[in-house]
Amino acid sequence: MKDLRDTADAETNGIQQPHRTEGCELDKALIEHFSETLALPAEATQFLMDVWSCIQLFDDVADGDEVARADLDKVIWITLVGLHANPFFEAKKAALLPVLSTAILKWQASDKAERMGQADARSYVWRAGYYDLVLLTVQLCHGVGVATAFSHVVMQMYGETLGEYLKEFGNA
Numbered sequence: 001m002k003d004l005r006d007t008a009d010a011e012t013n014g015i016q017q018p019h020r021t022e023g024c025e026l027d028k029a030l031i032e033h034f035s036e037t038l039a040l041p042a043e044a045t046q047f048l049m050d051v052w053s054c055i056q057l058f059d060d061v062a063d064g065d066e067v068a069r070a071d072l073d074k075v076i077w078i079t080l081v082g083l084h085a086n087p088f089f090e091a092k093k094a095a096l097l098p099v100l101s102t103a104i105l106k107w108q109a110s111d112k113a114e115r116m117g118q119a120d121a122r123s124y125v126w127r128a129g130y131y132d133l134v135l136l137t138v139q140l141c142h143g144v145g146v147a148t149a150f151s152h153v154v155m156q157m158y159g160e161t162l163g164e165y166l167k168e169f170g171n172a
Helices: 002-006 023-038 042-063 069-085 086-113 121-126 131-143 144-155 162-170
Strands: none
Touching: 002 023, 023 042, 042 069, 042 086, 069 086, 086 121, 086 131, 121 162, 131 144
16 A cells, blocks of 8 residues: 555656557456555456446446356346455445446436437536546555546546547537
């Protein structure tokens, strides 16, 4: 933990953001970012990766995209067993559940705006509630000082720009 506090100025210590790639490469980059850059314990990293897997699959279902059976089976396990067996989630769920529920509500509002042709800067921000959960996880693991010092690093994890988002929905 001392190393993380000593290197909290991410602008001067060369911290890199996860590469924006697809599938397993993105998962590997996220795991590396969570465990190395943010120095999260394995259980916290697993929690964030499990939620990430769920979000990706649920978004694919909502969009009518094809879902691989292996991905569906993985998310079924995560939601019914994995999250509840995760020591980090079990110990911190009183703090995590309100943020997780808010992220779901924000995503639903954003998705509704997108489907109504009303995608804008607000829906862009609201669809990224996952990163609120990441920042809270950093705070729960390392305290408010480290979370404050690394908040811009978490913010920069969001790989899609507003311009890209608006272009996707024909609003650019």
